[in-house]
Amino acid sequence: MAEGIRLNKALAEAGVCSRRKADEYIFSGAVRVNGQVAENPGVRVMPDDRVTLNGRPVELRAQSRQACWLMLHKPVQVVSTASDPEGRETVLDLVPEPWCRKRLYPVGRLDYFSEGLILLTDDGELAHRLTHPRWHLPKIYHVLVRPERGEDSVPAALALFRRGMTLAEGDRLAPVEVSVIPGASRRGIVLEMVLHQGLNRQIRRMCRDVGFTVLRLMRVAEGPVDLGELAPGRVRQLSSSEVSALRRAVGLEG
Numbered sequence: 001m002a003e004g005i006r007l008n009k010a011l012a013e014a015g016v017c018s019r020r021k022a023d024e025y026i027f028s029g030a031v032r033v034n035g036q037v038a039e040n041p042g043v044r045v046m047p048d049d050r051v052t053l054n055g056r057p058v059e060l061r062a063q064s065r066q067a068c069w070l071m072l073h074k075p076v077q078v079v080s081t082a083s084d085p086e087g088r089e090t091v092l093d094l095v096p097e098p099w100c101r102k103r104l105y106p107v108g109r110l111d112y113f114s115e116g117l118i119l120l121t122d123d124g125e126l127a128h129r130l131t132h133p134r135w136h137l138p139k140i141y142h143v144l145v146r147p148e149r150g151e152d153s154v155p156a157a158l159a160l161f162r163r164g165m166t167l168a169e170g171d172r173l174a175p176v177e178v179s180v181i182p183g184a185s186r187r188g189i190v191l192e193m194v195l196h197q198g199l200n201r202q203i204r205r206m207c208r209d210v211g212f213t214v215l216r217l218m219r220v221a222e223g224p225v226d227l228g229e230l231a232p233g234r235v236r237q238l239s240s241s242e243v244s245a246l247r248r249a250v251g252l253e254g
Helices: 006-014 017-025 124-131 151-163 202-209 242-247
Strands: 031-033 050-053 056-058 070-072 103-105 115-119 139-147 177-180 189-195 212-222 235-237
Touching: 006 017, 006 031, 006 050, 006 124, 017 031, 031 151, 070 189, 070 242, 103 124, 115 124, 139 151, 139 202, 151 177, 151 189, 189 202, 202 212
Parallel strands: 115 212
Antiparallel strands: 031 050, 050 056, 070 115, 070 235, 103 115, 139 189, 139 212, 177 189
16 A cells, blocks of 8 residues: 555455445545545545544554455355344354454345355455456355256256246346256255356246246355355354455456
8 A cells, every 4th residue: 555545445445335335435425534525436545544434433454454254154044134124143143253343244145045155254345346247256056956847847947047048027147057966865956056147036036937946055155265064154264365266266366
């Protein structure tokens, strides 16, 4: 930060919000630098500048601790948001000491009845890249399904997934890499699906439209990081090599 960095980037790196949300705060007049209202997200700030958001001091990254990156195996019936108006358990409720004291938020979402890998962080810049459409990383899911039209219908359904399909609601989907994991379950067929899009409840809607009942849906990898043997409800810190791999995957490192 010898010449400073853009204010919106500084807010994102401080874990306050995404860069897009930082722009909104700045344009609304909620951000001050050294006591003056910041009018432009491109204003450059130095490590010793005093930045406030709605009157509260913001600790810039150069002044603060290293970013925190965690992996959680989200269980079913847990909400993948920072808070829930209905009072349901959230992913942040599962974060133990000492990480629970940090200002973490989830990167992306898994629906209420899905489980698996979800990342938690206070690194707004990297989180912004990971959730931006330009940088969508491939996400791998293992999906246990029961073909309601019989197993003879499976080859045609998988071929449709691979070609790209149009959902009943009219959404056109990009092709999805899909294969059957032999012998993975006696309850049905386990599919490995690789998604490059981020449509809401995409897998469940795809399966619905081809007559598959989803019995279990688990995300097992996102870009270069994978869930491994992490048990449901457990959290671990990402290694420095995993964080570097994520940064490279979204163009933040060469």
